[in-house]
Amino acid sequence: MAAAQRMVVVGGDAAGMSAASRARRLRKPGELEITAFERGHFSSYSACGIPYWLGGDVEGPDALIARSPQEHRERGIDLRMRTEVTELDVAGQRVRSRDLESGTEAWHGYDHLVLATGARPVRPPLEGIDARGVHGVQTLDDGQALLDGPAGSSGRRAVVIGAGYIGVEMAEALTRRGHEVTVIERAEEPMSTLDADMGALVRDAMCGMGIEVVTRTEVTALRTGPDGAVTAVVTEGKEYPADVVVLGLGVRPETSLAEAAGLPLGESGGLLTDLAMRVRGHENIWAGGDCVEVWDLVAGRSRHIALGTHANKHGQVIGANIGGGYATFPGVVGTAVSKVCDLEIARTGLLEAQAAAAGLRFVAVTAESTSRAGYYPGARPMTVKMLAERGTGRLLGVQIVGREGAGKRVDVAAVALTARMTVEQMTALDLGYAPPFSPVWDPVLVAARKAAAAVRAAGG
Template sequence: MAARRLVVIGGDAAGMSAASQARRFKGPDELEIVAFERGHFTSYSACGIPYWVGGSVEGPDALIARTPEEHRERAIDLRMRTEVTEIDLDRQRVRTRDLAAPGATDAWTGFDDLVIATGARPIRPPLPGIDAPGVYGVQNLDDGQALLDALRAVEGGEQPRAVVVGAGYIGVEMAEALVQRGYRVTVVDQAEQPMSTLDPDMGRLVYEAMCGLGIETVREAKVTEIRTDGEGRACAVVTDDAEHPADIVVLGLGVRPETTLARRAGLPLGESGGLLTDLSMRVRGQDNVWAGGDCVEVLDLVSGRTRHIALGTHANKHGQVIGAGVGGGYATFPGVVGTAVSKVCDLEIARTGLLEQQARSAGLQFVTATIESTSRAGYYPGARPMTVKMLAERRTGRLLGVQIVGREGAGKRVDIAAVALTAGMTVEQMTALDLGYAPPFSPVWDPVLVAARKATAQVARDVEHTAGGR
């Protein structure tokens, strides 16, 4: 009997995790694996690019988990610089183009099982000058190398200027990287506060801290143009009411699911444009088509809705689940609670669960509690301040979300809340959690538990007020 053929579109986290896991289940005699990657690298950490650019880590080799050669040693036929241009579901085949051989004819490759792991594409609005030299994105390792080369070419004289467009995770991380390289940095964003992944009151703390770090942060500013000089190179970012000079412009506007192929093939997409799958990461309505990584939407365990979250942690898990399914095993990806953590210089920023607006959109009623505490016992050297905000459902007290902004020791505390959300705990139940304590690590009451206590009191007052109103 001929071996089944698995075709994988995309050679990064989800795609190659799926291929590797499937190979663990079945050998080459049972399963042929062919993977197509249009870029120059496989299995790399895009999340590490800002830290490579900033000089905190080596790259690009240090950011690569497995090279193409290492995948091929595991009997995976990995074809680099090969782009999939069409998915033919009726005939179970994909059309490919060899990008390294211009003029080469397209080829068709049949499949028994198909994995779509096409990732996400950076948001790049159609502005005048957006494609000019001197404007850079940071989506892949090629982007990181191009930006580094440009930064090195500019450095050496008067303090250079960089403008970052967008103040989300990518934007603030790139702002840090540029500060570390000695640039005078301006961040321009159209939102009320930086980090729209936080509520505005918590985003304001990020704004104040960024200004304190010497990063000029321009809020509620719509970019209208990337101005170019006489040589056609970017020299300024123009907004409705100002112009910000720049030697380098970095785009940090976020990403959208890359599902062009899936859409053309008629596969089901969600509100954000991501592929919809079942718990086994099989595309809905398909028996032999799977999808994972930044091109899919996943179930939010708190709101009960699907959402798009582009994170390498999820992508690797998706790949493990897909590989098990293709290989004849069984695994599921139950969903996420929306946990993310980042930093800009020494400011740590974290969130999990729902923001206020997300909770309202889901039809949930809630109370909030915000507290200020420290990372260690107040009397212990090095104690740093942090602010914790907690959302809890009215009446039930079910934890809905947590946001944390603070200095060293703040960010990873969000994991406590992530576990509590996954377990469906109430804020009152959280107050009894047996967390580790010693003065070098925490106050007697950990800041997350202090917030839970305050939220518990808020829920109780709300219940009493409602009962009294009757």
């Protein structure tokens, strides 16, 4: 009988454990031995749920865990917690691990290596950035650290640096916990994943919720007290008192191990893979989740987009391939949805700057509509922005800002982008209608009609 192949997984969250679980279902323990390493205290959890745990919407951290380490072990996966992989020996097909509790180190050989090392919060090299009370929000350990500090009790002064998805979600969570919240963003408007005109709608809504939003402002330092805890966030013109600071500056791929081993990285620092999620140039090394770059189907280039939906799909693809099947991940269109209090924020495809950078000529339109028939109780306003390619009319991107019922409408646009539909074709989509759910013309189709007219008016 042939010896079992060895699968080693670095990272015990979405991509890594999805890959391990799928491979285990396809291959018997006698055919494939699976060892996974996770340096944190939790496995297979929803990092996207951390702001809602901190805001009190869900219980945590247990409610955010899909499968515990013990459950993975019962399914034939040797998951070693609080164990960090410190070195990759690609030529020797082995990894070095270190037990964070005992300090014990060991080498482990592999036939298949899966890198699912995730991403790390951006921490700019500012004075005081490592002070007590300054938090990134990437893991359940990060969330627990926040609750164990000043953020866990109400009435504190909280400053969020950065107004991307994590920034605005954490601003809501801290507001709901009874804190006085200031958000500082260096861009023109919050949510740089939207065009500035749509970001302005988010800023107005946040201000209406009692959140102070400071834009076009660069943080220069963080003040600390005699005890080493943060006391203020310093900008060029002002200081903002702070008992707790949350970094919402985005994330970067955690690929330090891969870089040291000479594996190929893209412009963002993410690992480069083929459609099967195999690291380019390495037959038996795979990568998925927030540590990789993905192919943007609209822009026609690779990008780093950190989302749990992608990570789980990557893991399924990797596990299927290691398990003896064949699967691919063709790419993404850049769909994301979020909220701050009752404001829903969604986008898919390209922003104006991204379309211009891709060399595309386009028209952009904005349409105002409502979530339901205007006469039906509870109808809420909604703004839809749509980009279409000049000449062809191909849909390039959609952004939506509104109240209840706005966010998930972006899925229609995501499907249209994937199918490479024109805005003219979109106007004929047979979408569901009833007054409690939509006007006769759904807001996305209102925008598509307006975009189609703009394409005709612009000519070639």
